[in-house]
Amino acid sequence: MRYLQSIGEYFLMLKGVFGRMTKRTVLKELIFKEIDEIIIGSLGIVAFLSFFIGGVVALQTALNLNNPLIPRTLIAFAARQSIILEFSPTFISIIMAGKVGSFITSSIGSMRVTEQIDALEVMGINALNYLVFPKIIAMLTYPFLIAISMFLGVMGAYSAAVMGGFVPADVFMQGLQEEFDAYHLFYAFFKTFLFAMILATVPSYHGFYMKGGSLEVGKASTTSFVWTSVVIIVTNYVVTQLLLS
Amino acid sequence: MIEVKNLHKSFGDEHILKGIDFVFDTGKTNLVIGQSGSGKSVLMKCMLGLFTPEKGTIEYDGKAYSDLTDEQKRDLRQEMGMLFQGGALFDSMTVEQNVMFPLRMFTKKKKGELKKRVDEVLERVNLVDSGKKFPAEISGGMQKRVAIARAIVNRPKYLFCDEPNSGLDPHTATVIDNLIHELTVEYDITTVVITHDMNSLLEIGENIAFLKDGVLAWKGDKSQIFKTEDETVTDFVYSSDLFKKVREAQQQGL
Numbered sequence: 001m002r003y004l005q006s007i008g009e010y011f012l013m014l015k016g017v018f019g020r021m022t023k024r025t026v027l028k029e030l031i032f033k034e035i036d037e038i039i040i041g042s043l044g045i046v047a048f049l050s051f052f053i054g055g056v057v058a059l060q061t062a063l064n065l066n067n068p069l070i071p072r073t074l075i076a077f078a079a080r081q082s083i084i085l086e087f088s089p090t091f092i093s094i095i096m097a098g099k100v101g102s103f104i105t106s107s108i109g110s111m112r113v114t115e116q117i118d119a120l121e122v123m124g125i126n127a128l129n130y131l132v133f134p135k136i137i138a139m140l141t142y143p144f145l146i147a148i149s150m151f152l153g154v155m156g157a158y159s160a161a162v163m164g165g166f167v168p169a170d171v172f173m174q175g176l177q178e179e180f181d182a183y184h185l186f187y188a189f190f191k192t193f194l195f196a197m198i199l200a201t202v203p204s205y206h207g208f209y210m211k212g213g214s215l216e217v218g219k220a221s222t223t224s225f226v227w228t229s230v231v232i233i234v235t236n237y238v239v240t241q242l243l244l245s
Numbered sequence: 246m247i248e249v250k251n252l253h254k255s256f257g258d259e260h261i262l263k264g265i266d267f268v269f270d271t272g273k274t275n276l277v278i279g280q281s282g283s284g285k286s287v288l289m290k291c292m293l294g295l296f297t298p299e300k301g302t303i304e305y306d307g308k309a310y311s312d313l314t315d316e317q318k319r320d321l322r323q324e325m326g327m328l329f330q331g332g333a334l335f336d337s338m339t340v341e342q343n344v345m346f347p348l349r350m351f352t353k354k355k356k357g358e359l360k361k362r363v364d365e366v367l368e369r370v371n372l373v374d375s376g377k378k379f380p381a382e383i384s385g386g387m388q389k390r391v392a393i394a395r396a397i398v399n400r401p402k403y404l405f406c407d408e409p410n411s412g413l414d415p416h417t418a419t420v421i422d423n424l425i426h427e428l429t430v431e432y433d434i435t436t437v438v439i440t441h442d443m444n445s446l447l448e449i450g451e452n453i454a455f456l457k458d459g460v461l462a463w464k465g466d467k468s469q470i471f472k473t474e475d476e477t478v479t480d481f482v483y484s485s486d487l488f489k490k491v492r493e494a495q496q497q498g499l
Contacts, residue, residue: 020319023350115333122293122405123347124322 010205016128017136017201027134034138038100039145045099046092050083050149053091054156057082062166072167076175079157081184088149089188090236093195096142097228101203104135105224108207109217117208128208135200142196143189150188191239195232202228246271247292247403247435252301254287261287262298263459271435274426274449278440279456280481285439288456289405292437293325294318305403323351326396326434328406328425332388334380340367340391341376347399366394370424386417390424397428404429406438410445422448443488446470455481 021027058079065074108131111117120127154176161167167175206224210216247269254262261284269275277285290296292303294310302309305321313321334343344363348354354362367373370390380388389409396404406425410418426449429436438445446453450467455478463470463478470482483489 026349110336114331114336115329116335118295119327119329119333119335121295122322122325122327123350124319125350 030134050152051156054153055160058157073175083153104203105207139196326401
């Protein structure tokens with residue numbers, strides 16, 4: 001019953017976010033600030049993880065290819081498919097649920113605890129629009145981050161496979177282009193967009209409606225991470241079923 | 246002037262405000278006092294429009310809040326300034342940006358004009374040199390002064406202060422009390438202060454409402470409150486040892 005109530009509250013929150021708008025000049029500044037904090041601030045960790053995970057995927061494939069009948073092009077093919085279809089959109093989003101999601105929940109939650117949200121409301125400002133809407137708009141740039149992750153993942157795979165001496169460069173490039181389906185990119189970026197909306201709104205919900213003091217801010221951040229991850233995983237399953245099966 | 250008439254507010258089965266009638270005068274510091282749980286904060290939140298009362302009206306200069314359209318309510322809120330217990334300053338903004346915030350949100354003034362007004366207000370609260378600092382870099386008393394500056398920067402008609410002295414040393418508390426009183430007179434605004442602090446009562450209690458269990462148990466001013474024989478009031482006012490001893494001394498004619 002409590003879950004149903006939370007789901008209802010979440011959708012009411014979304015309605016509130018798109019209610020009375022904040023002054024445009026202020027909103028513009030907030031959006032750029034959010035892009036800087038959420039997207040630019042995550043570039044480093046996303047780049048690092050993507051490059052090395054891409055490398056590990058190629059390495060694992062190469063090390064487990066013992067059958068001489070299986071072509072070595074499979075190393076690049078497997079790396080490309082796993083990076084584009086799942087690793088970059090889904091697993092980077094789970095990592096972002098921990099990094100960005102916790103940041104969003106704790107920053108909004110702290111504002112709730114220290115009455116900053118009450119201050120906004122008393123001034124006649126739509127606090128939901130002021131706090132959540134810029135995050136949603138900033139997250140529209142999230143697919144660019146995922147595109148960078150895909151590129152670096154493939155670069156990592158190339159480095160590990162070619163420089164590690166498992167496969168020649170031309171064979172790797174051949175495998176990379178093998179049976180390429182542009183629809184897979186559409187699928188990957190479509191779900192990335194959905195994950196971006198989840199990453200912006202679910203942690204905001206947990207921060208905005210939290211009750212209590214600073215201890216509860218920590219608890220809300222943890223709960224937010226769990227629920228954001230759950231929603232991303234379930235959405236991933238549903239979208240995959242609908243678009244690929 | 247704010248007039249509260251027969252105000253009732255409940256949360257579930259709990260009846261918090263049980264028919265409050267009170268007039269908050271313009272140009273005066275109006276104090277709402279009472280023990281914890283007496284309904285002071287709920288009364289203030291009803292006056293701020295954050296809670297909707299079940300029964301009764303709140304009139305702002307003769308206009309009932311409940312009769313206003315959403316747009317009129319928003320306009321009215323822009324005429325309100327609020328000083329929160331903890332200051333509620335925006336951590337990510339400097340002192341200057343905090344004070345400028347209401348102006349940026351609700352006026353179309355140019356940056357130079359905004360800066361001029363902010364400097365003016367910061368000077369009024371003696372914080373000229375702290376404009377570039379963040380709230381975490383200044384003391385609690387200074388944070389309260391910044392919050393006061395933010396509350397008055399848009400020249401409000403109504404100023405609400407929720408326990409402005411909590412967490413402050415007696416000297417700083419007196420400075421804040423006096424500042425609130427001076428600004429009330431200077432801007433000719435209706436100021437409502439919620440407090441437990443007896444020193445505030447002595448300093449700025451020009452019009453006092455004493456709440457007990459959601460009922461207006463007593464009203465008067467600071468000269469009357471120490472003379473009243475009403476036990477509900479005396480139990481509260483003389484609950485501290487210091488005031489108890491002062492009273493005993495008075496009774497002994499010392």
